[in-house]
Amino acid sequence: MTGGTEIRRPLLTVEHMTMRFDGLLAVDNLSFAAYPREITAIIGPNGAGKTTVFNCLTGFYKPSTGRLAMQVDGKALLLERIDGFKIARQAGVVRTFQNIRLFAGMTALENLIVAQHNFLMSASFFSIAGFLALPRYRSAERAAIERARYWLDKVGLTDRADWAAGTLPYGAQRRLEIARALCAEPALLCLDEPAAGLNPRESAELNQLLLAMRTEQAIAILLIEHDMSVVMGVSDHVIVLDYGRKIADGTPAEIRADPNVVRAYLGEDAVEHGTVLETIATGRA
Amino acid sequence: MTAASGFAAENPAPATSDWAAELKDAGLAALAATLLALPLMGFETYDIGGGALGIRTRFDWVAIAAAAVFVGRLTLRLCRRLHRHRETRSEGVFASLGAWTSRWATPITVAGIAFAVALPFLPFSSRYLTDLGTTVLIYVMLGWGLNVVVGLAGLLDLGYVAFYAVGAYTFALLARDLGFTFWQALPFSGLIAAGFGVILGFPVLRLRGDYLAIVTLGFGEIIRIILLNWAPVTGGPNGISDIPRPSFFGLPFARSAPEGVTTFHQFFGIEFSPNQRVVFIYFVILGLALVTNLFTLRLRKLPIGRAWEALREDELACRALGINPTNVKLSAFGIGAMLGGFAGCFFATRQGFISPESFTFTESATILAIVVLGGAGSQIGVVLAAILLVSLPEFGRAFAEFRMLLFGAAMVAIMVWRPRGLLAYRDPSLRLAPRSKQGLSP
Secondary structure, X not given: OOOOOOOOOOOEEEEEEEEEEOXXXXXXXXXXXXXXXXXXXXXXXXXXXXXHHHHHHOOOOOOOEEEEEXXXXXXXXXXXHOOHHXXXXXXXXEEOOOOOOOOOOOEHHHHXXXXXXXXXXXXXXXXXXXXXXXXXXXXXXXXXXXXXXXHHHHOOOXXXXXXXXXXXXXXXXXXXXXXXXXXXOOOEEEEEOOOOOOOHHHHHHHHHHHHHHHHHHOOEEEEEOXXXXXXXXXXOEEEEEEOOEEEXXXXXXXXXXXXXXXXXXXXXXXXXXXXXXXXXXXXXX | OHHHHHXXXXXXXXXXXXXXXXXXXXXXXXXXXXXXXXXXXXXXXXXXXXXXXXXXXXHHHHHHHHHHHHHHHHHHHHHHHHOHHHHHHHHHHHHHHHHHHHHOHXXXXXXXXXXXXXXXXXXXXXXXXXXXXXXXXXXXXXHHHHXXXXXXXXXXXXXXXXXXXXXXXHHHHHHHHHOOOHHHHHHHHHHHHHHHHHHHHOOOXXXXXXXXXXXXXXXXXXXXXXXXXXXXXXXXXXXXXXXXXXXXXXXXXXXXXXXXXXXXXXHHOOXXXXXXXXXXXXXXXXXHHHHHHHHHHHXXXXXXXXXXXXXXXXXXXXXXXXXXXXXXXXXXXXXXXXHHHHHHHHHHHHHOOEOHHHHOHHHHHHHHHHHHHHOOOOHHHHHHHHHHHHHHHHHHHHHHHXXXXXXXXXXXXXXXXXXXXXXXXXXXXXXXXXXXXXXXXO
């Protein structure tokens, strides 16, 4: 893998992960790493197993074999051994969904407050402190609202904070879902096609947001994306999957030049017509 | 609002008025009515003497029914077509009614409570009216309790009456075997019912929607059948009688008390009247219902309440955000059941006698109907629906056999005009901007 010269410790290390659904091999012996303050993109044709990787990381599936280690406070936490709902809190892995899953009937603000459930729940002490509106709960609630307001500002939704999330325009819903994930204070943020359905201007804004998050929040971002302008524009590192296997791994520039990737996306012909020599030189190595 | 407009869009009407199609539609409806009416209304048995029955036909009735359906159907369709634009507007009016009630919630609540407090003392009030008010308030309380499970957490519970029964029997048994009074038993009724709620919650954690409804329905029946058959403890079908009445801080409501006990009328030096107990019982349930309301309103603004609503909206997203769905569901079941248990305890002390017959599926269905009709999640809606559902059959007594027919028609009408309940409007649990600036939001 791309080892740096200085000590660069991966935040997430996936080793030999395989996910099998009966006869279907969705992810086949995949290994990769994600580093803090970096954006790692996972790309690949439809059905390559990208979302399955996310589902394994966030506890929706248990991988058939493999090791998914998250660095938390200097110790490795094995995601495949944690209950699904605990992953967000204990390992700090939070995701968004390909088909937006907001709490549609609740307001944008409430969505962001629900994301801070565990923080508020411990402050409300089994709802008792909350019920009596003790100061410790009230200050926790104020802090939660402040954090929500900060992220609403970041994604440009402050003036629509009290709208029901389901009534927001599509692009705003995408941004709100990212803000909601950030309110859960992740160490690793997994974004499943955040630019899907966005227009060019919106996806340029998304690029800005992703870059800002990476530097300001010091979090690692794992990104599934089809929009190459987003992938090539923001990623530090790209992993290409095809039929569940990793076929390439490198910087955006390396990926662009990789014939395996061209073949996976455009088919055998494109390679033969365009870069046959390169294929012979590097492809079978 | 969006759901309503979406519904309208899914059923586009033909743009031009097509008489042939309308007549055909009305004809089909009349045909269906004829087929139904023929066996039901077309024949009549009568006494031909000597204990034997003869049969005669009433085809004129069938003809009248078919004609009525034909004309009615045609008129309905034509009216709809003529006033299509008005229909969409009325939908808007209804929706803003929900928003309006929410905006004026405080004055409406104050007025409602003032009316409820004054009810037993109003010039036209009677013992009957106070009794009816008590019944309505029991259903209001049950509706508010079930609202936690159905309205907030979105878990369809068809067996809510089980917790009502558990609360009632808890008090009855504690009173019979251990000599508990109403006020001593009240917390135990709630706690034990909550325990049963959690017990029900465990097996149904993975279920939702229809499947959950079936299991909860079964649970309600299991409790009722246990009560019916465990005769040595529950008295079986004979139930438990002589359940003590509530006392006013230790002062019983009785004409004469045993030695050493002061009764309510003696203590206050007033004339004894059986009405005093009825009024007192009314105020007990009013107090319990109001506490229930405050309790659930407060919970809704806490993390747990928001987690219930988030669970209703999207369980997967909840898991992805680190919310434990098990705890959220069990707490909803437990708290809903606890409130049902309190209501059950009150029911036992009010009736003085309970038997499994009071806890049939019909009760569950009525409570659920109150929550759904009121607009799931709306506190004022539940009150409105409880008043409608409990008092409509009462006022319909004059119509005798048509009572249930009217009741059914009213239910159908509400479901046609307000499929999401009378006052379907969700008030956010917290706001960033003050309310006055909300004019811009849809």
